[in-house]
Amino acid sequence: MSKSREIVIITEDAYGGEFFKRLLSRLRTEGLTDTRLKKLSGRKNPIHAPYLCNSKLGKILRASELVRPDFILLVYDGDGPSNYESKKKDVEKHIPRNLKIPVKILLFEYEIEEWVCKSLGYSWSTKPSDELKRRERYTKSKLPEYADKLDFEKLKRNCKSFREFLRILGD
Template sequence: MKKNKPIREVVLMVEDKYGGEFFKRLVNELNKSEFLNYKIVFSKVRGQRNPIHMPYICNKKMEKQIKAVDDLVKPDKIIIILDGDKNQGKYQQNIDKAKKHIPKNIKTPYSIVVFDYEVEEWICISLNIKWSSKPSDALKSKFKYKKQHLSNYVDKLDFNKLKGIKSFNDFINALNN
């Protein structure tokens, strides 16, 4: 018999327009797995969907959103998810850039997860697809992939293959810690 896990409320802030549904489905799958120490639920954010889509995530709007979530929603954790494809390979630089937009006085713990390229890298790794420029380009050529179908690929993720990927481990750690 499975032991009930304690519940943890999170707010996800994602850069990708279609990432919200992808991460919702992903968290639902992870909740069924042994990867998480908690049952993750998405906090209610008045007037917004959670995950929150933040175009150009490092900007003043992001700071206001984080402050509002911290003041009004008070989740257990805020998780900010960034693509790295415009600044690929510069992990710490991307983290430092994002941290500049975190209000100094927030009380809610937060984590920042940065992809080397974009979330599609998890799909490519899971399906053993190599890419030369961007993972999404490799998916387009192999499957006629379109961004709006991103959430349909959650069931193709191989968590065991992703265990060795920094961004996946960072995401799991953000949910667990």
């Protein structure tokens, strides 16, 4: 495990903040990371930044820089393998060039619910959240609860975006 670090997470998903807070707590408890969320004054960390083409993202990044985290992690949906590269470029172009703190990007192949589906052994035909709705009456507001149901061993074996997340935390 790498040295203890403090980060800021910015996620496009409104319920992703609480999900990642719970996830990082579990990862620390299970000895998979020592990364913590940096305390921010006046706002929650993780931060919700609703959509990319919004000047708010640049402002949030600059404000996050003031607390001097080790890095800032942007978390966005990839919306499917065929959109992954264009979505990554789209995220990158919205990061101001003159930031002094490193910004790392975690892009899901589809969306955050892919971790839940892969942990529960579900496959999907359209998108993971649709499969969860079909099988579990899932709603976005329930996302944080699913942080407790993630199977880290399955995800390390079968999920590229989860392995990338662990790599980012360990870099």
